[in-house]
Amino acid sequence: MQELVTRAKELLADGTVVRVLGWKRGDLSYNPEPAYFNSQEELEQFVYDGFCGANLSKYMIEGSKKEGKTLVFLKPCDTYSFNQLIKEHRVDRDKAYIIGVGCRGKLDVEKIKAQGIKGIQNISGAGIEEDTDTLNIRTIYGDKTCTYGSAMLERCHVCKGKEHMIFDEEIGESKDTKDADRFAEIEKIEAMSPEEKFAFFQKELSKCIRCNACRNVCPACSCRKCVFDSNQFDSAQKANVDSFEEKMFHIIRAFHVAGRCTDCGECSRVCPQGIPLHLFNRKFIKDINELYGEYQAGADTESKGPLTSFTFEDAEPGIVVERR
């Protein structure tokens, strides 16, 4: 981590960049926040550890509007989002100096708490350089431990890989954290009966409070004004009055990012109600891969997206029934 700070200071000092976009130490051991650093002194607050899950790509939409270049730290999975934003002219490549940072999986404090660990005072073992598989947690109710893997975000278990898709320089090593099949959950649901599927999603979506965190954190959701906030479709709704609305919201949101979603997993990470929102996006990704050929949004900045292209031989919509 110190290497990142040193390098950031250098780049600030030599005028390559005028500010740094990174993560700032939180007031608890697990709550760092995305932050801009404008000076070498401010960088003393910089942190990069297992809890820096936030994808900084979307912040670069605003960052691109600022005067001068911004140094931004991107994890391998974040770089896909950045590429996709370049493709959609939402960020300015020339305004960004990208340091691709290493990653050994990001942590989810909810997963630690779900193991019955309460009153956390300190967590050690979450540092990026620490080569340990155990998190030692000091709590008001005694010392606890859990494995690093058991506290990892869902997305890290299906990690896309250690490569940065775009960067000016790379610092730090990444670890292979993939230990699950990305589509296993989807397949499980696909195999359910319609009644089971409906019940499953009804239950999950009943928790939705329409806080829009999933949308607002999503790098693909970069509309100036979301359809659900405007009167373009007469669809503006602020809260769930009827269960239909969450369905409408989540189906359309997933549809709007279909072919553009890089599967960065931010939506699931931020949902205050723990709704596995990736199940929507990944369903589209799976369908796209199966029907129109493997496609990874954000792997490049040029290719045509699956919903803005076609082939003459594409499957008919009836395939949905036929392949069941």
Add this chain to the structure above:
Amino acid sequence: MQRIGVFVCHCGSNIAATVDVKKVVEMAALEPGVVHAEDYQYMCSEAGQAKIDAAIKEKNLTGIVVCSCSPRMHETTFRNAAKRAGLNPYMVEIANIREHCSWIHKNMEEATKKAVILARAAIAKVSLNTPLQQGESRVTKRALVIGGGIAGIQTALDIAEAGYEVDIVEKTPSIGGRMSQLDKTFPTLDCSACILTPKMVEASAHEKINIYTYSEVEKVSGFVGDFTVDIRKKARSVNMDKCTGCGVCQEKCPSKKTPNEFNRGLNTRSAIYTPFAQAIPNVPVIDREHCTKFKTGKCGVCAKVCQAGAIEYDQQDEIVTEKYGAIVVATGFDVIKLDQYDEYAYSQSPDVITSLELERIMNAAGPTKGHLERISDHKAPKNMVFIQCVGSRCADKRGKSYCSKICCMYTAKHAMLIRDKYPDVNVTVFYIDVRTPGKNFDEFYRRAVEEYGVNYIKGQVGKVAPQPNGQLLVQGVDLIDNKQILMEADMVVLAAAIEPNKDVRKIATMLTASIDTNNFLTEAHPKLRPVESPTAGVFLSGVCQGPKDIPETVAQAGAAAVKAIGLLAKDKLLTNPCTAKSDELLCNGCSTCANVCPYGAISYIDKEVNDHGIRETRHFAQVNSALCQGCGACTVACPSGAMDLQGFSNRQIIAEVDAICR
């Protein structure tokens, strides 16, 4: 709030017999915004339109709904009526309560209920309509005719005669088309070449006509009045300006094994060739696929013998880009492939031929110099059998469901000509029906039967079996006498179905012209606009639209020319205002819409905007309304709804959905 008038048409009894028109009026009057509702016998009549006019003026209507027939029928009528009354024509919506309601439902109560809902949907939509203004676009005073057969030639001549430039693009080395392959024509039996050749000469000599032979349309962009077309001039390998048409090269060409397309493969031609003697232009083409020089690099005889030095082996394909105001499609037809018809032994026996092949055999310039003889052994036939409807009126997938229209007549012609020239040949025709509507057609057919003794048998042939002795055993059935027929024939002639030229699908796609399941181009209206394609500025000439004989083709060619002339005569065109429009405050410039636009109508600009007090320079989409055709692909690609389609806006469609579902 809009002030909406609703006008419900009885359409005589077409609507009123199944829809309670008064009830529709009564229910429509309860809808929000409706300040006037009435019914009338024929809304499209002058009196009906006068009612609309009066109501608009008296009640200050801001929008009207006409509950009547399909908008495809009378939307323009009612828009014009509204316009005359001072209402923007795009403040009119049609509820289709005839084709979509009264004509398909029998129960009055149900039909009335549905008509009310359809009216409601139209009212809900019109409440959100906004006045739209048509734009103007220019007209390039030049026409393109695709296909150089009789249809294309006639169209081009007529357009040129009216004083407009015309380009003909013909795929083969010469204009002339199918008609040039015919020997005689029915019902007058005059020689095809004798009547066609002067037309070809006239076209080639006309100062307003420019002919691109051995060329194909490569790309079409633009829209009515302003098409841009790329034409690929395939490398001819012969300099058109230098060649004198002496023909020595063809004589000396050592490679003479290529099947002669013009003679339907019944004989062969040289690798450098003109398809037929009267070809225009009379300049040969090197068929590079079969030319020894191109295949092996050795030879070069033609270049050596050419006095004019016209042979140019290094010629390349050339792309010519030209602008046109109107495009006429005259791509013609071909006969279907018969490889699916093994029962007629077409591929087993050379003596089973198609009528078009017989046409070449009968022609003095054909493979047999006009002598009627078997291809297998050059013997004169004694017994000939003609089989009708091979692949036409066919129920299964091998053939075509339609009647090819010309076969009955040309078969009568063939039979008559053979009996006339070779009275000792017995001619039998197997037919399903003999169809002879047309001036002097039935008389012609009766002469074949009565004067020339052609043996017509109503019935189908089940099998043609080549015999070891070279004869063809024909097994058929006589439906009138209800008996099996077994006869030997020396030659069997199949009246194969005709189908649109294979390339028409590609061309239709380029032109965005619609095409039916049989690959015939669709006309804008089957009765009232038979020579126009639904795509504005594209006209249809000849068999590409449906089976036709020569006089019909020529008539339609003239009609298509008139339509094209009518278009070219205008200086400006009014454009469809139902185009996409981007909301500059909502658009985030992501370019997804531009990626799906088939017309390249979307571009991006950087401009300062004032978004509720926030002033900033933004990158957003702009639609060129002259290029936009209003498909709406962009509106769905746009997640925020910044891109919307005027006349079919998101909120309008949603209002219709709501009205239907409530």
Add this chain to the structure above:
Amino acid sequence: MSIEKTNEFRPKIVAFCCNWCSYAGADLAGSSRLGYPADVKIIRVPCSCRVNPMFILRAFEKGADGVILCGCHPGDCHYTTGNYYARRRMTLLFSMLDYLGVENGRTRVEWVSAAEGVKFSTTMNEFVEKIHSLGKNVRLEDLRCRN
């Protein structure tokens, strides 16, 4: 032949038809007097690619029991490519609805040319039959719209 059902359930069915092919096909069905149940109501759109998934969900929200989209046959789009985009969009949308446990069969895409009046009528009859077999849409409706 229109289907005469004796039971009470009359489905609400929205049919989006493209102006150039399917709407004309529906007109042809009409002028050929090829009937289909009155439950089907047609909305005219310029092209199948104009149909936003939101329209379809909106229809279900407001109580539709089935939604069908008809457009030109692939390759015959008046706008050249519109139906190809529509095909991908609808395939993904329908797949998602299936995934969420909405009975598949409530949504359908059919390509109907201007000449296919028979096909239009047959398709609508089949579709209405299918919706009858599925019954009322309860999984996607907004309960507030019930009355």
Add this chain to the structure above:
Amino acid sequence: MYKIAKENLSALFQTIAETKELYLPVKISGQVNFAAWDEEAEVSLETLKTVKSPKDAFFPQSETLYTCKKEGKKITIDPEALKEKEFVVFGMKACDVKGLEVLDKVFLSDPVDTYYAARREHGIIVAMACHEPEESCFCKVFGVDCAEPAADVSVWMVEGTLYWKAGTEKGEALTKSVESLLSPVEEEKKDGLAAGISELEKLELEKQKIRGIVEQLPYTQLSLEGWGKEENLDEKFNSPKWEELYHPCLACGTCTFVCPTCQCYDIKDYDTGHGIKRYRCWDSCMYSDFTMMAHGNNRTSQMQRFRQRFMHKLMYFPVNNDGMFSCVGCGRCVEKCPASLNIVKVIKAMGGDQ
């Protein structure tokens, strides 16, 4: 004071639910929120904090106000009936109860919000002590004692026994209705207890233990110095710190929707096809269309919206309500903010370095 064994709680819930609606923390798809009880409900009283606060029971996320029906050109209006049936909210925490006091200030002061008032009137709160406070809690800063929740009924769970103490008339009545399931706690009886202390003493020890834990919590010493005083209003409002603080904010509504005191709502119409349903639903000052008016919006940047939320909680509200902050230190926003921003970070940043 009464008690009931933990294993008999479902019988208690069953009995309450026979006559009243009963809301309590229920786990659905892994998350615990207040929900109506039924026999299948996975009740989770151990959960310290439900994701959403229980304020929905009194101020639902959305509620219909009235319905207009249209027939022809005739319109009828049916107001939504006010709450008439008693209901019990079981397992609220001291901070949640305090949150209701904040809402009362808003909805019960003139003009009274009848929908809210009816719910308050018919709602019976059974509040539970927080036996294991967590690091995100800072209720003590706002004067809340989570060991001694004051409500219609207060309950404690000690070693498998739920202790029950009615605090109001409503609480007494509820107690009466379930008396058959409860057994009285005899004050001096020490028999059978290992430590030789009475159950009441034991309860006191438990409370002391809780208070001891609270003292160790990282946020307990948070200083509110300078907040809630009108004289500092301009200084706080104009502080340059806001510009630095707001950056990570995603402009989502998580903090406002999990908050027990956020009370802003929007009123909207829903077109049912036969008329409209006018409903109100929670709104969030974090949203760009919050308080949108015809001319536009009076807060145009996210910084302004962000500032609004905290200025409201820590300045405008206490200035207008005798010093009562509209934050109760429940810490839900601390746990749930997707960008790890929260009111504590704001208080710290704006209050100097205490």
